[in-house]
Amino acid sequence: MRWIGSDEAGKGDYFGGLAVAAVFLDDEKLSEVEKLPIKESKKVTDVQAIYLSEEIKKLCVHEICYLTPKEYNKLYSRTPNLNHILAWLHSRVVMKLLNNVGDCDRIVIDQFADPDFIRTYFPKGVPLVIHPHGEEDPAVMLASLLARATFLEQLNKLSESEGIVLPKGASTEVELIGKEFVLTKGEHALGRVAKLHFKTTEKLLTTVPHRLWAPWRIEYIAGPRKGGCIFCDAVKNMDKSYVLYRSDRAFVVMNIFPYNNGHLMVAPIRHTGELTELTTEELVEVGRLVQASVEILRKVMHPHGFNIGINSGKVAGAGVVDHVHVHVVPRWLGDTNFMPVIGDTKVISVALDRVYEMLKPEFDKLKL
Numbered sequence: 001m002r003w004i005g006s007d008e009a010g011k012g013d014y015f016g017g018l019a020v021a022a023v024f025l026d027d028e029k030l031s032e033v034e035k036l037p038i039k040e041s042k043k044v045t046d047v048q049a050i051y052l053s054e055e056i057k058k059l060c061v062h063e064i065c066y067l068t069p070k071e072y073n074k075l076y077s078r079t080p081n082l083n084h085i086l087a088w089l090h091s092r093v094v095m096k097l098l099n100n101v102g103d104c105d106r107i108v109i110d111q112f113a114d115p116d117f118i119r120t121y122f123p124k125g126v127p128l129v130i131h132p133h134g135e136e137d138p139a140v141m142l143a144s145l146l147a148r149a150t151f152l153e154q155l156n157k158l159s160e161s162e163g164i165v166l167p168k169g170a171s172t173e174v175e176l177i178g179k180e181f182v183l184t185k186g187e188h189a190l191g192r193v194a195k196l197h198f199k200t201t202e203k204l205l206t207t208v209p210h211r212l213w214a215p216w217r218i219e220y221i222a223g224p225r226k227g228g229c230i231f232c233d234a235v236k237n238m239d240k241s242y243v244l245y246r247s248d249r250a251f252v253v254m255n256i257f258p259y260n261n262g263h264l265m266v267a268p269i270r271h272t273g274e275l276t277e278l279t280t281e282e283l284v285e286v287g288r289l290v291q292a293s294v295e296i297l298r299k300v301m302h303p304h305g306f307n308i309g310i311n312s313g314k315v316a317g318a319g320v321v322d323h324v325h326v327h328v329v330p331r332w333l334g335d336t337n338f339m340p341v342i343g344d345t346k347v348i349s350v351a352l353d354r355v356y357e358m359l360k361p362e363f364d365k366l367k368l
């Protein structure tokens, strides 16, 4: 008998891509393969799987296809259906292998979806056997080991290139590492290493303080502290400090280390670190300037939404703890692409000047 078995690995793992492998067997090969120390593929450890896969590759004609997380996410965004991606990949590796080895008596696939659905991805006349316990077939078991080894090897490579150990599975550990990853690399980088449609993504992004990737902020955090207060200094030197508007008790200034284009801050004139110490009059003026900032940004820059808020205390992420201020950050869909990810402060200051020129005439019209 001549036959092919195929199986996949990685579909339940948050980190890493998706591997599908197909292996060809005939009676002669089967007797050689049976000499390998394979029990059941699920009882084989990761290290054993990688070792065995090298032996299988030497012995058997095979085909492997691996989708990187980036490729996977791209496919999934076009067709948000895992079974479609799986069926397409299985058909791809099987048909390629079939072309290579010639006619087979059967093609065994471990059942991952409705058999009729899987059949639609294969040409008519291909002798498919779709089996709920496909792994009992030796060709499927070998394919399962190849797919698993490929997935693990690629996950290791990804871990190395990102400098962070990416665990398999979708456990609590995966969430913890995911949070660390987002904090150090930014949420936009997640698509390089993870399958974004997993619920884990939402969990990560709602628990990690929401922020954009803004590497130039490092200078702000690491740069020399001049002493004094950047807000008080800004009001004193209005011409040189990107102040857009000043009323009696509050003012609007551009953040020169922005999270995004058009990132504004509204602060009281009076130097105080506590929101609770503001007078009603100060609160009203700060509030009205937040409103005005939103209206003007909306008119001039057409954002799709805003993040508006106060960081109180260093632990909450406040860069300046002793002069209370409200952040107004315009957001665009996919705005990590809108703002080029750059570390060149010259380019940023050009962008700052451009935004200032766009916003200033509108603030000039404002009467508070």
Ligand SMILES: [Zn+2]
Pocket: 229, 230, 231, 232, 233, 270, 271, 272, 322, 323
């Ligand atoms: Zn101050």
